Amino acid sequence: MIEITNLKKKFRDNIVLDGINMKIQKGDVVGIIGPSGTGKSTLLRCINQLEQPEQGKIQMDGKEIDLSRKNKKEILELRKNTGMVFQKFNLFEKKTALENVMEGLLVVQKKSREDAKKAAQEQLERVGMAAWANHYPRHLSGGQQQRVAIARALAMKPSLLLLDEPTSALDPELVGEVLETIKKVAEEGFTMLLVSHEMNFIRHVSNRVIFLDGGKIVEDGTPRQVFEHPVNQRTVEFFTKMNLMNQPEYVI
Amino acid sequence: MAKLFDVQAVFSHLSEILAYLPVTLELAVISMLIAVILGLILAVIKINHVPVLTAAVNVFVSVIRGTPIIVQLYITYFGIPMVLKYISTRNGTEFQSGNVPGIFCAIVALSVNESAYIAEIFRGALQSVGTGQIEAANALGMTYFQALRRIILPETLTVALPGLGNSFIGLIKGTSLAFTCAVVEITAQGKIIGGRTYRYFEVYVSLALIYWVVTIVVEQLVKLLERKNEIPENAALVTERVCEAKPGQRI
Ligand SMILES: Nc1ncnc2c1ncn2[C@@H]1O[C@H](COP(=O)(O)OP(=O)(O)OP(=O)(O)O)[C@@H](O)[C@H]1O
Ligand SMILES: [Mg+2]
Numbered sequence: 001m002i003e004i005t006n007l008k009k010k011f012r013d014n015i016v017l018d019g020i021n022m023k024i025q026k027g028d029v030v031g032i033i034g035p036s037g038t039g040k041s042t043l044l045r046c047i048n049q050l051e052q053p054e055q056g057k058i059q060m061d062g063k064e065i066d067l068s069r070k071n072k073k074e075i076l077e078l079r080k081n082t083g084m085v086f087q088k089f090n091l092f093e094k095k096t097a098l099e100n101v102m103e104g105l106l107v108v109q110k111k112s113r114e115d116a117k118k119a120a121q122e123q124l125e126r127v128g129m130a131a132w133a134n135h136y137p138r139h140l141s142g143g144q145q146q147r148v149a150i151a152r153a154l155a156m157k158p159s160l161l162l163l164d165e166p167t168s169a170l171d172p173e174l175v176g177e178v179l180e181t182i183k184k185v186a187e188e189g190f191t192m193l194l195v196s197h198e199m200n201f202i203r204h205v206s207n208r209v210i211f212l213d214g215g216k217i218v219e220d221g222t223p224r225q226v227f228e229h230p231v232n233q234r235t236v237e238f239f240t241k242m243n244l245m246n247q248p249e250y251v252i
Numbered sequence: 253m254a255k256l257f258d259v260q261a262v263f264s265h266l267s268e269i270l271a272y273l274p275v276t277l278e279l280a281v282i283s284m285l286i287a288v289i290l291g292l293i294l295a296v297i298k299i300n301h302v303p304v305l306t307a308a309v310n311v312f313v314s315v316i317r318g319t320p321i322i323v324q325l326y327i328t329y330f331g332i333p334m335v336l337k338y339i340s341t342r343n344g345t346e347f348q349s350g351n352v353p354g355i356f357c358a359i360v361a362l363s364v365n366e367s368a369y370i371a372e373i374f375r376g377a378l379q380s381v382g383t384g385q386i387e388a389a390n391a392l393g394m395t396y397f398q399a400l401r402r403i404i405l406p407e408t409l410t411v412a413l414p415g416l417g418n419s420f421i422g423l424i425k426g427t428s429l430a431f432t433c434a435v436v437e438i439t440a441q442g443k444i445i446g447g448r449t450y451r452y453f454e455v456y457v458s459l460a461l462i463y464w465v466v467t468i469v470v471e472q473l474v475k476l477l478e479r480k481n482e483i484p485e486n487a488a489l490v491t492e493r494v495c496e497a498k499p500g501q502r503i
Binding site for chain 2: 048050072076077079080082083084086088089090091092093094103104107108136138149152153156
């Protein structure tokens with residue numbers, strides 16, 4: 001189980017996260033939704049300390065880490081146990097797909113080249129990119145790059161996978177392949193926090209949905225509960241705006 | 253009457269001058285290596301806003317940029333023996349100030365001077381590496397120095413390469429001032445020959461030719477390096493570098 005306690009983050013006087021508490025069970029796929037600018041990215045980035053919160057603790061694999069403290073050893077430990085998939089892929093541009101996936105295994109996990117290569121190839125296969133192992137990012141489509149980025153994160157065998165709008169920088173026709181990959185990973189039992197604006201996908205793939213607004217979790221439940229019976233006015237407004245209250249069920 | 257311009261004289265002393273080309277190249281190459289390392293350190297300090305050190309780097313760069321290289325060379329030439337003498341008297345040992353080789357002083361001055369300019373080249377190049385890749389490296393659990401070595405530097409060097417090439421060419425030309433430290437390289441040798449034959453003009457023309465040819469060679473080498481460093485356009489041609497590594501080899 002992973003537990004986040006009282007996470008607070010502000011940028012100057014803009015309070016973005018106002019005391020977030022959440023428990024994540026192993027194997028949970030938690031969909032995080034909410035209006036633009038409510039701090040969904042900030043939440044993920046605080047969890048692996050790419051952003052330093054003013055307050056907050058995370059308990060993971062039986063260890064508790066104070067996220068507000070700058071302890072290099074603890075930060076590295078935390079980052080080794082979490083994987084991150086970025087909106088803009090952030091692949092290493094001067095490395096091939098295979099080298100991208102190998103990098104963390106070699107440098108952080110200190111695996112031998114052979115082992116790292118074998119593990120990396122397995123991961124590329126998992127995301128259907130084995131045939132592209134020797135291609136550089138700039139010769140790959142956005143969807144392919146994101147799949148390599150997912151493989152890179154998975155290769156580290158993280159206890160928690162953080163995905164920040166993994167499809168929002170993609171052309172519409174490339175979204176499908178990445179969602180397919182994420183679905184597969186979710187089904188394999190990885191614990192993940194998934195921020196996305198793809199409501200149908202969130203509804204489909206996650207077993208729990210969190211709605212973030214005004215720095216707080218205002219909705220937390222199964223996709224059915226949150227999408228069909230939201231309790232918070234803001235959530236209702238959000239869904240209305242996204243035209244999600246009219247689900248295909250009602251369409252002839 | 254002797255010829256006004258003796259074309260033959262331009263070439264007849266060439267071999268005598270070229271005998272000192274190794275000195276010129278030694279000055280340039282060694283100074284460049286030191287300057288690159290020093291410049292990189294200065295740049296890393298600057299972009300990370302290391303307290304105190306950043307201010308020191310700024311003053312250093314400002315002083316170097318604000319003074320002529322020939323003055324810097326003289327200062328090193330007279331300054332280094334003085335510093336060494338001071339240290340040796342404090343330690344109670346005898347010191348002969350004539351023992352400091354001129355080439356040592358010249359290399360110190362040239363590399364320190366060049367490092368200030370190279371620091372600026374590296375600073376720009378370091379900043380050009382997208383934060384995305386750095387964050388990705390951090391998210392994997394790399395330390396700053398691991399990310400620097402594995403991700404940031406390879407990109408930085410690619411971006412900095414043309415600038416470094418220009419710096420090196422400037423440095424080669426700068427070595428012509430090494431006579432201030434009593435070093436005989438090609439320009440000093442040219443002067444000596446000129447003094448002997450009074451064919452100053454011809455000797456300087458042949459010096460110009462030598463510098464020009466050396467510059468062209470360096471330019472081509474830099475272009476070659478740049479091409480080698482490029483990501484291959486044709487993905488199919490990418491060889492399996494990883495496979496070629498010996499089994500069990502570690503990084
Ligand atoms: N580095 C930063 N410096 C200052 N303010 C920031 C910074 N990063 C984010 N913010 C602010 O924090 C708030 C939350 O940003 P965040 O990116 O977490 O939102 P988000 O929910 O991910 O939005 P989106 O759906 O548009 O991605 C915004 O108001 C944003 O302007
Ligand atoms: Mg965001």
